[in-house]
Amino acid sequence: METRTCPCCERDCPQDWMQKHHLKTRRVDKALTEWLCKDCHRQIHALFSIKELRKREDLNTLEGLMAQEPFVQAVRFIRTRTPGTRIRTFTSNRVTRQRSRLDYIQK
Ligand SMILES: [Zn+2]
Ligand SMILES: [Zn+2]
Numbered sequence: 001m002e003t004r005t006c007p008c009c010e011r012d013c014p015q016d017w018m019q020k021h022h023l024k025t026r027r028v029d030k031a032l033t034e035w036l037c038k039d040c041h042r043q044i045h046a047l048f049s050i051k052e053l054r055k056r057e058d059l060n061t062l063e064g065l066m067a068q069e070p071f072v073q074a075v076r077f078i079r080t081r082t083p084g085t086r087i088r089t090f091t092s093n094r095v096t097r098q099r100s101r102l103d104y105i106q107k
Helices: 038-047 050-055 069-078 095-107
Strands: 002-007 012-014 016-026 032-037
Touching: 016 038, 032 038, 038 069, 038 095
Parallel strands: none
Antiparallel strands: 002 012, 016 032
């Protein structure tokens, strides 16, 4: 099967384990996507809300994301796992709070 290398964890992953992450979502003309493995991608969204990702310039680039200490720590762990195995994500308190607020609204 065709594989791609995730730019975050640098693991070679099967194509179906890769997802597109939008680095720039606000300005359509500068829309930039990056293929990330499912684990790194899920981890980014567990740590940062969509709002934060849009608002914060430092989260708009791969380099910027790789400078975020909680993400770096998670990637260090992801690197030790085989692509395709279930990995626990570390959700930030901010995202957890936002999610519980959403649950509340939906109820
Ligand atoms: Zn990855
Ligand atoms: Zn994404």
